[in-house]
Structures are given as C-alpha cells and as structure tokens.
C-alpha cells in the first residue's frame with residue numbers, strides 16, 4: 505500500500521472555514537499545525553477502548569508545551585449522552601479551557617460526534633480536530649460537521665453543525681478494530697456507492713471477503729472514494745437544506761432500529777437494514793428497478809451485514825421514524841433511489857406501501 509498522504513478538501517461555506525481530510529499513515533505530526541499557535545490547552549477526548557492512544561497523544565502534546573488533558577469517555581453510544589457531555593464540560597471548566605484552546609476527538613463516530621458536540625457548545629464554539637479510528641468515522645462521522653448526542657426519544661436529536669478544523673484518518677488505527685466494527689463501517693461505504701459512486705460497489709463485489717478487513721486490496725481506495733462523496737455533498741450543503749439529505753439514505757428506519765435496540769446495535773448494522781428497506785420502498789413506489797433493488801440484498805449480505813429486523817416491531821419503528829430530522833410536521837420523508845446513483849426524496853408514502861416494504865425486511 506502506498507505511504508502517500510491523500511488530502512481531500514472540504515469547502516468553507518455558510519460562514520465556516522475550509523478544512524482538509526487527510527488519509528494515510530503516521531499523520532499525528534500534522535496535529536500541532538492544526539492546533540495552531542494560539543492554543544495553550546488541548547483536551548483529548550477518547551473512549552475507554554483507546555486509553556493508551558489517548559494517553560500517548562496527551563503526553564506527546566504535553567511534550568510540545570501544551571497543557572494537555574485526556575478526557576476518557578465510555579465506548580460507543582454510551583458516550584453520546586447529555587451526562588457524558590456534561591462530564592466533558594466539567595473537565596474543560598476545571599482546566600480553564602478558553603476560546604483559543606482546542607479539543608481533539610480520537611475514536612469512532614460516537615466519540616467524534618460527542619467531541620464535536622462538546623466543542624460546538626463549550627463557550628458557544630471552540631476549535632476541534634477529528635482523529636477517527638474506525639472506518640465508519642473516517643468515511644462519514646468525522647467529516648461534515650454534524651455533531652450530536654442521543655436522547656431516550658431518538659438518535660442524534662440534540663446537536664449542532666460545527667465542522668472540525670481538520671480530520672486525520674490514520675489507516676494504521678484500523679488494524680486493532682474488531683471485524684464486527686469494521687464491517688459496520690462498510691454500510692456507510694456501500695451507502696456512498698448506491699447514492700453517488702457505483703465504482704465502490706464494483707470494488708466490494710469483486711471480493712467481498714477481502715473488503716471485510718483493512719488488509720483488503722482496495723481499503724484505501726474505498727475509504728477515499730467514500731470521503732470524496734461526503735466531501736462533495738457537505739461542501740455544497742453544510743446545514744442540510746436540501747442535497748445533504750441524500751447522506752441519510754437508509755437512516756430513517758436505521759435510526760428507529762437503533763432507538764428500539766436502546767443503542768446497542770452498531771449504527772452501520774442498523775443502516776444496512778434501513779438501506780434494504782429503502783430499496784424495497786423505492787421498488788414498491790415504482791422508482792427503483794429490480795436489479796438495483798436486488799443488488800442491495802446481495803452486496804450487504806456478501807459482506808455480512810444484516811438485512812432483516814423483527815416484524816412485530818413495525819408499530820414502534822413507525823412511531824420512532826416520526827421524529828426523524830427529515831420529517832416535516834406529520835409528513836414522513838425518505839431518501840430512495842430513482843436508479844443507481846440517483847437519490848431523491850419520497851414524501852408521505854402510502855402507509856400500505858411502507859408496510860409492504862417492511863414486509864420484505866421484517867421476520
């Protein structure tokens with residue numbers, strides 16, 4: 505694999521600064537430049553699973569003269585709570601964190617969502633840098649400035665648009681990722697393939713088993729292509745006024761499943777079921793051809809992602825979907841495909857069509 509560093513630009517829009525997503529290895533040397541000369545303090549927010557990484561980063565920054573603190577948070581979705589955000593605010597307050605100081609979020613998407621949210625809210629917004637360590641966080645969560653936490657009522661219901669100053673995707677981090685988490689990230693990569701870049705689908709279909717590990721031949725290309733899809737979308741619609749909604753493909757049902765599972769399912773697994781549902785919905789609404797709809801099942805299954813969820817849970821899922829951020833009043837809205845790489849919005853589908861689509865997913 506090439507040791508070159510790829511730099512992907514995100515445009516600064518709507519009053520925000522441009523920034524870069526770097527993909528490569530041994531990128532931590534880039535951190536000081538991103539932190540900048542004005543910062544005196546740096547807070548490294550990391551999950552329990554990465555305590556050694558978090559502490560090494562803290563020690564390195566302290567060696568460079570910063571007052572560096574490490575803030576350890578729970579793993580995975582347990583970090584995306586108001587209580588954990590309050591714990592982080594307390595730690596920042598206790599070390600006298602000011603508007604020129606910088607937060608570094610190191611971890612998976614749950615950690616970068618939390619760290620970004622803490623950065624967005626502390627003193628009404630401080631600089632932050634994302635160091636994603638899962639494939640999902642590299643290709644999606646750490647890019648684009650959506651930050652947030654969950655509530656009992658739903659996924660990501662509290663949050664802010666607050667782009668990072670930079671994103672460092674060190675591919676070496678993926679070597680320690682459990683296969684279950686690696687595969688979960690493939691769901692967002694496959695999403696990018698269906699909504700915008702079908703070459704992604706071809707690369708995975710060429711050898712689905714190889715795609716399940718970071719040692720696969722196309723790992724860097726899959727990650728970079730997915731980041732480019734996201735970069736293109738968020739560069740033109742940071743605050744989801746329109747086009748950005750396509751990144752929500754599979755998420756309407758996916759988020760409802762996550763809530764129903766009390767956030768114990770991995771996000772990517774729930775989104776995989778959600779994309780299967782969206783494909784069936786597109787097909788039944790007369791938008792999507794059979795071959796592309798069937799391709800969802802085959803590719804998701806080939807890498808080991810789930811297609812199905814409990815049929816008896818439909819009433820609860822329908823209720824949860826009503827608070828999806830794409831809903832307007834009582835109108836449910838879904839991203840579906842008019843064809844491969846042709847995402848569009850389906851507004852207020854007939855409840856019978858929704859149920860029929862779930863009939864293909866529920867078991």
Ligand SMILES: NC(=O)c1ccc[n+]([C@@H]2O[C@H](COP(=O)([O-])OP(=O)(O)OC[C@H]3O[C@@H](n4cnc5c(N)ncnc54)[C@H](O)[C@@H]3O)[C@@H](O)[C@H]2O)c1
Pocket residue numbers: 551552553554578579580581584611612613614615617637638639640641644645646647648649650651660677678679680681682685688689692770771772
């Ligand atoms: N903001 C966005 O635009 C956006 C986009 C997509 C997903 N998300 C969010 O991202 C979250 C999912 O992120 P995820 O799939 O990365 O899961 P995650 O953050 O829950 O991480 C999965 C597990 O892996 C551990 N981990 C992280 N890096 C590791 C490494 N290198 N080695 C070993 N263990 C490691 C974590 O501590 C955790 O236990 C969800 O909350 C989802 O809503 C946000």
Ligand SMILES: O=C(O)C(=O)C[C@@H](O)[C@H](O)[C@H](O)COP(=O)(O)O
Pocket residue numbers: 644648650659660692744748749751752755829
């Ligand atoms: O960046 C976006 O926009 C997305 O929708 C990307 C999704 O993969 C991601 O899970 C996001 O957090 C969902 O956003 P939400 O607004 O539906 O909570």
Ligand SMILES: [Zn+2]
Pocket residue numbers: 644692755771775
């Ligand atoms: Zn997602």
